[in-house]
Amino acid sequence: MAPAVFNTVVAGYLGQAGSIPVRLRHKHCHTSPGPDAVPEGENHHVARRACMGVRTWLGEWPIFRQATGPDPLGRGAAVQSPRTQALGPRTADADEVVKSICPYCAVGCGQNVYVRDGRVTQIEGDPDSPVSRGRLCPKGSASTSLVTSPSRVTTVKYRRPHGTEWEDLDLDTALDMIADRVIDARRRGWQDTDDEGRVLRRTLGFSSLGGATLDNEENYLIKKLFMALGAIQVENQARI
Amino acid sequence: MAEAHPVGFQWVMEAKARGATIIHVDPRFTRTSAVADLHVPFRAGADIAFLGGLINYVLSEGKDFREYVTTFTNAAEIVGEDFVDTEDMAGIFSGYNAETGRYDPISWQLEGVDYEAPAAGMRDHWEPELRDETNQSEQGRQREHHAAIGSDTAGGAGDAAHATGSPRRDETLQHPRCVYQVLKRHYARYTPEAVSQVCGMGVDEFLAVARAITENSTRDRTTAWVYSVGWTHHSVGAQYIRGAAILQTLLGNMGRPGGGILALRGHASIQGSTDIPTLYDLLPGYIPMPNAHLHEDLRSFLDADAAKTGFWGNMDTYLVSLLKAWWGDAATAENDFAFDYLPRLTGDHGTYGIVRDQIDRKTYGYFVVGENPAVGHANGKMQRLGLANLDWLVVRDMQMIETATFWKDGPEIETGELRTEDIGTEVFFLPCANHTEKAGTFTNTQRLLQWRREAVHPPADARSELHFYFHLGKRIREKLAGSTDDRDRPILDLTWDYPTFGVHEEPDPEAVLAEINGYDADGNHLASYTELKADGSTTAGCWIYTGVYKDGVNQADRRKPGTEQDWVAAEWGWAWPANRRTLYNRASADADGKPWSERKAYVWWDAEQGTWTGHDIPDVEATKPPTYVPEDGATRQDALSGTDAFIMQTDGKAWLYAPAGLADGPMPTHYEPVESPVANLLHEQQDNPALERIDRAWNRINPSQSEVYPYAFLTYRLTEHHTAGGMSRFLGYLSELQPEFFCEVSPALAAERHLEHLGWATLISARTAIEARVLVTERMKPLRIGDRVVHQIGLPYHWGSNGLSTGDPANDLLGVVMDPNVHIQESKVATCDIQPGRRPRGPALLEFVESYRRKAGVEPGGIT
Structure with a gap:
């Protein structure tokens, strides 16, 4: 809820008690930020009074509309300003x-x-x-x-061994480096058989954690690829 | 449930509005308790005592649903003479080997069943030569076993695949060794008074629950049990679920509408990642990963690990179709459909074993994808130490989570245990696409696959996992192209040619889903797993998902509004298997196929049409009459009679007593948590004799009943945060709603330890000490257990050092001990001390924690 709308609604409720000067409430209706906010200040009101009929001018006042219109509780049209009238849900103008x-x-x-x-x-x-x-x-x-988080990280970050800071890295370069490391770790961790001659045909060189937040199709590719590489150490949150 | 699965909880409130009684059994008073008819506070880790008490109540009062029990369960079967119960062996079952800490389950078998070989998937129990790979570095670690125990029990195995012949039965249930009587004796000591003592609940409270569930479990009414990780995070976690299964089966609540044991899972597709498992011990669709054996081929694997009867009797068709999906033309009848391309297991390669091996520098690289183990897993120090001993680490996430930055700002940097410059780990942080930036399916907690459409393109370097793994695989295949090394055949022969679209060459997720669904020999999309063949003419990447792309239509994307459907809503998404919404639903009808009552009618036999019909897809062959009796020697589903509702079991029965499949006993038995403030009041044996440990300096365990660590604590989730915080602590609204890590303590504990509401407290275990704001609340109730008062402390576990809302990780306080069936850690109960004030900083923290270990007689710990 935008502050302007909130204040208007509060003013509408408080208006019944009559403890807040009308002018203040009026001001509240017009101090909201935003590109379409009406400039505030006494000069503005004088100028508008001059070029509008008294009734129109009065009609700008929520208390007047509330007292004379069909919205005595001040929960609808009575407390709308030009700005709040122009407001619509973000969902209304979606493509x-x-x-x-x-x-x-x-x-x-x-x-x-x-x-x-x-x-x-x-x-x-x-x-x-x-x-x-x-x-x-x-x-x-x-x-x-x-x-839409502003702290979301959308580019590759790289920390070299023993490094103290992140560095930037091109995505394609990163993919290539990772592919090299998989091949190398796979080779170093490879086991053809155990010492009793049982076929293992696997690598313990690298492992994987994650899947519970991913799509079925993604888990499928991970499992399929890792099995084909002989990498048995594939785990996810379901174990936790 | 109201806290962690709030939108699902609307259905509980619907039920309540229609007259259902809601009972909440939880150590804490939560939003669920607030709207329940009855909240029963009790002690964390005492669930089997509670469930066992309910089973005892049902059996001793004769309140079981007898017709259901005799029709659908193994209650009448006779247990072999060699079986010795915990009653007669000081809390341990027959077959226990104290040196290895493992059971040999042969003595648990049923009489009349000839096990020519061990029960399926359990055959590795009979291979004592399986090396304990973890014992090489330290001596005397016999109980640190990580062999294949139980590791391939999840799939086609897990049942008595080799059981031949029929077990002896006593339909009167009077034989002293029939399952019904064995069960009754086993739970006889779980009296209401004993339950009250062990759990800390009143006898009246217990009896109120017992009466409510038995009165509500009839032909006309059903009772459902709902649980989450509060039941699985224990060293006897699998047996908790068994306890509920026994109870629900006795009460006739399985396979019926409004019944069941409902697991509320915690991640959008954690069910999917179990079905299509990124888990070491499974292949897609719960087919067990093969273990290493001499001279193993496809036939001998199936002979040993696939059931002969029931629907797991078709494991040959499931497995061959999977191998064909993966290796295509390279998988032929002549080469066993490339069965040899699958790597082999020799033991536990679960996540904690992997991290231990990282610390030991036995494994070099690590992909962490949408998970934050530095905060989210038990014993954070162990996790971060593993990360620090890698050659390389790839983290794929949206935010800069603690797992990616451990080398820079982890707690061990602060204490001086690790220095950034000394950490050799090369770290790649790759940004990932979020759920609106890619299309694909999630499988929710009720096995429902729901397709998400892509709304926008991912920004900058962000990519889907589908993109990353597809292109990583492509790159590796290019680099290995032309290799003549035999070990490269599986990766080079892999079917890996998905159509792509867009500038980034994104693979088409529907093409992957279609592969998962599978094709017949002519390239048509399969409609059902019953069409799968073992001759290589069909493919299916995950047999239980076959049908999701039936008729070439993405069934998971069906979105007929719920308001335009009946209550089963079968046309929204697609549930595995076969779009069946309630499993084993044949049990919703009696032996003759008639609904147990009109009110609870779900599926039934239509004798005129000669077919099963009803509100759901019947979980039985459509035209198999209730009167069907299998011929001698029948196999697969043909071996099950018309009343065998539990069609994945070899005998079609619900097992009240499990003669095979579990590593720690055929019936759940109350054992205390490893870190417990009290002695086991029910059995001489204190804790699970078969549990798994990792005995290292960085994983010290608090002694049981320690005065140094006198309080129990439990971890849990808040409504406003998600797991390890990667998707919540970085968001403004959620961080405002729950801005700070806190601990919940009772007014009595606050007085005992001089803790001030909203002040600071330090919590100490043998692993480390963490600090939290104090929330003094009546929601935590001190409990009387035996002759002492037990205080419990509640800890939400979402925090870490990064993000908008920061705090110490509760998981750092936990050690790792594991259930022997599934290798899941006991993280829902442990012990600690609590003191007012903030924790020491820097190296002083290490000395502080060490001083506690010294006092408690625990060996020196930390990073050595």
């Missing part, structure tokens, strides 16, 4: 709504991902889901901030 599933626990709640200009703008519960019926918990509700 598309993409069906998804929550990435946190294993309940598998349905999510609707709202996208505008190639960016995720909002994630809501999917009412169609018979699992969750549109609901999300605090984590699922925070998914928008998960996928």
Whole structure:
């Protein structure tokens, strides 16, 4: 909820008690930040008073509209400002709504991902889901901030042996270096047989941890690739 | 459940609104307790005493669902004469070898069953020559065993594959050695009074639960049990689940609507990563990984490890179809379908064993993908020490998690145990795509596959795991191309040619899903695992998922709104196997195939049509009548009768007594946690005699009943954070909602240790000491156990040093001891001391922890 809306609603409630000067409430309606915020100050009001009828001017006052209009509790139209009137949900102007599933626990709640200009703008519960019926918990509700997090790291970081700082590294170079290291570790950890002659055909050179947060298709490729490399040490959170 | 699976909990509240009684059994009072009809606080680690008490109540009061029990279970079968129960052997079963710390289960077998070879998957129990690989560096470590014990029991094995002949039965259940009577004797000492003593709950509270569940388990009513890792994180974790299975089977609650034992799993696709296992001991679809044996080929593997009867009798078709999916034309009948391409196990290669080997520098590289072991796994020091002894580490994540930065700011850098400049680990941090930036399936906790569509492209260097592993595999294959080395054949012959799209050549996830589903010889998508063949004419990357791409349609992407469907909602997503929503649902009808009651009708036999029908896909061959009796010598599912509802079992029965498949006994027995504040009041044996240890300086264990570490603690999750925090501590809203690590203590403990609400406390174990804010709350209740009061401390485990909300990791306080069946650590109960104030900093912390070890008589610990 934007601060302007919040203050307006509070003012609407408090208006019943009459303890806050009308002018202050009026100001509250117009001090919200944002590109469409109306400039504040006495000059502004004088100027507008001059070019508008008194009734129009009065109609700008929430208390007037609340007292005379169809919204005596001040919970709707009575307390709207031009800015709050212009506000709409982020979901309304999405280019598309993409069906998804929550990435946190294993309940598998349905999510609707709202996208505008190639960016995720909002994630809501999917009412169609018979699992969750549109609901999300605090984590699922925070998914928008998960996928748009400012602290997310989106480039490769490299720490050389004994290094004290991260360095940048090209993704393709990193992939190539990792492929070399897999081949080398696989060779060094290779076991054809044990000392009783039983065939092992495996490597203990490297291992893998993770899978519970990944897709089935991804786990499938990990298992398939590691088995073909002879790498048996593949584990994930299900062991934990 | 209300805390960690809140949206799932709406269905519990729905049930309550319709008259269901909700009982919450938990050491802590939580949001679940707040809305339950009854909250029963009890002592962490005492669950088998509690479950055993309920089993005793059911049996001694004759409250079992007798018709269900005689129809669907092995209650009538006769246990062999060689079996000796814990009752007669000071809390240990027959077959125990004190030197190795392992059981030989041969004496647990049923009479009349001729085991020409050991039970399937358990054959390695009979191979004492299997070396204990861990004992090379230190002496006298006989109990640090990591051989193949139980390691391939999960799949087609786990049952008595080699059982031939029929067990002797006594349908009256009166024979003193019939399973029913053996069970009754085993649990006779688990009286309400004993339960009360061991668990710290009132006799009245216990009886209230016992009455509620028995009165609610009838033809007309069913009772469900819901658990999470509070049941698995124990040195007897698998036996906890067995305890619930016995109880639910006795009460007739399995395979029926509203019944079952429901595991609430904690990650979006942790079920999927078990089905398509990134786990060392399994192949896709719970086929066991082969162990090393002399002269092993496909036939001898199947002979030894596949069941002959029941649906696991088809393991040949599942395995050959998998090998064909992986090695395509290179897998032929002549070369055993490339069975030799599979690497072999020789023991436990579970995650804690891997980390031990990292510390010992026996393994060099490590991929950590969407997991944060430096914070999220027990004994964080052990984890970070493993990381510090690697040659290279690849971390794939969205945020800079502690596992990626251990070399820079880990707790051991602060104490001076490790120096950044001395750590030789080369670290690659690769950014990954998030769930909106790639398409694919998650499998939720109810086996439901749900497809996510791609909403946006991942930014900069971020890529999906599908992309990373596909291109890593491609790169490795290019580098090895032309190799004549025999060991490179499996990687070079691998089918690895998925179609790609976009500038980054992203592999098509639907093509991978279609491979998982499988094809027939003509390239058509298979519709069911029953179509799989062992002759190499079919493929399937994971047989239990066959059908998810039926008719070339992505069934996991079905999204018919729930409001437009019945309560089973069979047209939303796709559940394995065969889109079946409740397993073993043949048991929802009686022996004749009639529903137990109209109210609980689920699937039933339609005699006129000659077929099973109902609200769900019947979990039995559609046209097998309830009257079906197998011919002598029948195999696979044909060997199961029309009343054998548990079709994955070799005998089609639910096992009240498990003659094979478990490493630590045929019936659950209460053993205390390794770190327990009290003695075992039920049996002479203190803790699980078959549990697994890692006895190293960095994994010291608090002595049982230690006055130096007098309090029990348990770890848990908060609603507002997720596991090791990688997806929550870095987010503003969630960090605001739960900004700081805290410990929950009772007012009584706060008074005893002078802890101030919102002040600081230091918690100390033989591993380390951590600090937390103090939350003094009545939610933690001191319990009377025997002649003493036991205090329990609650610790949410989400914190670490990185992110917006930081704190000490609770997991650092834990040591590692493991269940012998599944090698899962005992992290839901351990002991500690608690003192007011913050912990010492730097090297002073090490001396502080050492001083506790000295007082407790524990060997020196830490990084040596």
